[in-house]
Amino acid sequence: MQDHIKEHWDVIVIGGGQAGLSAGHYLRSKGVDFLILDASKEIGEVWEKRWDSLVLFTPRQFDGLPGYPFPGEPSTFPNKNEMAAYLKDYARKFSLPVLSNTDVERITKISKRFVLDAGTRKFYCSKVIVAAGNSLPRIPSFSSYINFDIKQIHSSQYKNIADLPEGDVLIVGAATSGVQLALEISRSHRTFIAGKVSGKIPDLLFKLSRFYWWFIHNVLTIQTPMGRKIRKKVLTSGAPLIKESEKDLNASGAIRLPRIEGVKDGLPLLQDGRTIEVASIVWCTGFKPDFSWIQIPDLRLDEIGWPIAPRGISNINGLYFIGNHFQFGLTSSLVGGVGRDAKFVVDTLYESKI
Known part of the structure; x- marks a missing residue:
């Protein structure tokens, strides 16, 4: 140059x-x-x-x-x-x-x-x-209190299943990256996924290919009431699923869990008060600006x-x-x-x- x-x-x-x-x-x-x-x-x-x-x-x-x-x-x-x-x-x-x-x-x-x-x-x-x-990986601060023998990586660090030890895997976050990784990892590991799926663009729109793109490109903008509503969710919870679906996630065998809200006795603490023991955690929790x-x-x-x-x-x-x-x-x-x-x-x- x-x-x-x-x-x-x-x-x-x-x-x-x-x-x-x-x-x-x-x-x-x-x-x-x-x-x-x-x-x-x-x-x-x-x-x-x-x-x-x-x-x-x-x-x-x-x-x-x-x-x-x-x-x-x-x-x-x-x-x-x-x-x-x-x-x-x-x-x-x-x-x-x-x-x-x-x-x-x-x-x-x-x-x-x-x-x-x-x-x-x-x-x-x-x-x-x-x-x-x-942006920086968004990982909750309480992760530092999880037992040191549980491997923790962010989705941005994950390459393939060789990165994970034997044993159960907990995926935290059910937006696009979390669902995609759950579909892959569940083929070889017992997989748990914590969190609520952040909605989905309707399959009908996706099948009507050009209309689907027109919809997400021209309707879901800051200039429409629907777009402004979606924007708040996207910035806090992640974008809605597009290619994959909650049905795909359920069919994968991945075990659905409520949100992770802390740590108890060195283990991830679920919103319902239970703890879960796993060999590794993949944080699919997005990024912070x-x-x-x-x-x-x-x-x-x-x-x-x-x-x-x-x-x-x-x-x-x-x-x-x-x-x-x-x-x-x-x-x-x-x-x-x-x-x-x-x-x-x-x-x-x-x-x-x-």
């Missing part, structure tokens, strides 16, 4: 995943001077590190980024490695300037210029688009910790966000939906005449 010796760009995008690349596509089309910084060694690495059997829960026809449909049979579901390869191809196809191995540790603002600290380097720009994950590295005092965050940035536009002049959960709609953090938010943000940048 050229221009590595430059220090100032009009726009810097932080994050080289689907959100950052979508932003890059639109910035390139506007002729903007920009750079994408990504902490990974290469594009797609984040997907490659996820569990081995992971497949997207939306079919290929809804998994493409702006300007480049996802290859393959439209009605089939790509796996994580196909997703990683697609992102690499996307960056090459549109000649996007991605600087990998560059972890932005701090953002500050001096006058009208942003300063990005990344190891020994500093980058300067007029506008910043934050398109990184910005972490924007502490954006050290701009006036940045407004909500009670959960997400930036208050309607349509990605924050209260800090020149600071934008893409890819946050339900930023505009249910599809805002999905591969096939993030492009809408990217276009809106970049159009806003263009209108502001960078």
Whole structure:
């Protein structure tokens, strides 16, 4: 990549995943001077590190980024490695300037210029688009009191069943990742899953493929009463199931349990007062936002910790966000939906005449 010796760009995008690349596509089309910084060694690495059997829960026809449909049979579901390869191809196809191995540790603002600290380097720009994950595994604090001989991992650390010892497995959390892992792990281990399933997009909508996407993309947004109601649930309890169902979970043989609410005698304590003894626990409890590295005092965050940035536009002049959960709609953090938010943000940048 050229221009590595430059220090100032009009726009810097932080994050080289689907959100950052979508932003890059639109910035390139506007002729903007920009750079994408990504902490990974290469594009797609984040997907490659996820569990081995992971497949997207939306079919290929809804998994493409702006300007480049996802290859393959439209009605089939790509796996994580196909997703990683697609992102690499996307960056090459549109000649996007991605600087990998560059972890932005701090953002500050001096006058009208942003300063990005990344190891020994500093980058300067007029506008910043934050398109990184910005989240940490959410594991309850009481987990530290669970017996040390019970193995505990977060879903983001799980690769395959070889990661788990022999014996019973407790999956905590019944949103998408929890249900997917329960279906896999229950084939080889007696599996318990604690928590309430966070709802499901109706199967009829899913079977009516195009209508299903239209519904979750255009109806479940912050502009509709239904969308605003769903948004609260998504941000606190996780997104509703789409591809898998509660029926699939029940058929898997996984044993349903109420929520885990603490620890008693070193064992997970259920909401009904029982304890459960297992060999391992997989925390499918999602992620919590972490924007502490954006050290701009006036940045407004909500009670959960997400930036208050309607349509990605924050209260800090020149600071934008893409890819946050339900930023505009249910599809805002999905591969096939993030492009809408990217276009809106970049159009806003263009209108502001960078």
